[in-house]
Amino acid sequence: MRGPVYAVVPAAGVGERMKAGIPKQYLTLAGKTLAEHTLGRLLSFSPIDSVIVSVSSQDPWWPTLPVASHRRVSTVAGGKTRAESVRNGVAQALMDGGEEAWVLVHDMARPLVRLSDIQALMEQCDEQGAILALPVVDTIKQSGEDLHIDSTVDRERIWRALTPQLFPAARLYEALSADLDGVTDEASAIERQGGRPRLVAGQSDNIKITVPEDLPLARFYLARQFETGE
Ligand code: CTP
Ligand code: MG
Numbered sequence: 001m002r003g004p005v006y007a008v009v010p011a012a013g014v015g016e017r018m019k020a021g022i023p024k025q026y027l028t029l030a031g032k033t034l035a036e037h038t039l040g041r042l043l044s045f046s047p048i049d050s051v052i053v054s055v056s057s058q059d060p061w062w063p064t065l066p067v068a069s070h071r072r073v074s075t076v077a078g079g080k081t082r083a084e085s086v087r088n089g090v091a092q093a094l095m096d097g098g099e100e101a102w103v104l105v106h107d108m109a110r111p112l113v114r115l116s117d118i119q120a121l122m123e124q125c126d127e128q129g130a131i132l133a134l135p136v137v138d139t140i141k142q143s144g145e146d147l148h149i150d151s152t153v154d155r156e157r158i159w160r161a162l163t164p165q166l167f168p169a170a171r172l173y174e175a176l177s178a179d180l181d182g183v184t185d186e187a188s189a190i191e192r193q194g195g196r197p198r199l200v201a202g203q204s205d206n207i208k209i210t211v212p213e214d215l216p217l218a219r220f221y222l223a224r225q226f227e228t229g230e
Pocket of ligand 1: 009010011012013014015016017018023024025054078079080081082083085086107108109110208209210
């Protein structure tokens with residue numbers, strides 16, 4: 001990785017499934033908002049030069065956070081979908097950092113990402129890019145529309161994609177400039193262009209806060225990380 005590394009953090013979602021009345025990134029976990037947890041971790045990782053956050057224009061909460069005025073944090077407009085929000089951030093990284101820039105895309109809703117995982121991702125990344133992922137542990141079924149099982153999928157090489165996901169900014173921008181229908185992570189956009197990003201095994205506590213019961217779970221994982229010195 002030669003050029004500067006920008007963290008691009010999509011944070012323009014409304015958190016519908018969380019049913020909290022405010023976007024979930026502004027909910028509090030151990031006295032800090034999820035957004036502050038996430039950004040605090042990214043900012044403390046020295047290979048990351050700066051952090052670009054995609055924020056909705058209708059978001060009155062973001063400007064109230066102290067981290068919003070951090071000198072290494074800037075914002076871009078959010079999009080209608082996560083992929084559009086990411087594309088806006090990647091465009092900014094390219095403008096600021098040029099063709100050599102790399103982008104590390106990380107969901108604002110994953111406040112528990114470990115620095116050791118980001119480190120492993122950077123070490124194992126090659127020119128194709130790389131993502132954190134977890135091997136599935138359950139048996140996987142393919143169903144018909146009638147919800148009856150058609151087959152059992154061999155889970156040997158099935159992974160769940162997490163974030164961060166790391167790519168050369170120019171390559172990701174090109175991939176995100178194509179049709180984004182059905183693109184739910186950066187790797188899938190790259191795959192459509194024929195790329196084969198590397199999988200790096202992450203930790204299972206890097207959860208995406210999505211539904212109300214994820215908050216007590218996050219509290220538990222955070223305390224455990226604290227106890228074990230992560
Ligand atoms: N995101 C974004 N722009 C959007 C939609 C989502 O930047 N138009 C961000 C979210 O803020 C979040 C990340 O993408 O940090 C992952 O998305 P998700 O977990 O789906 O968050 P929400 O879209 O906010 O939640 P929901 O789908 O339940 O409404
Ligand atoms: Mg969403």
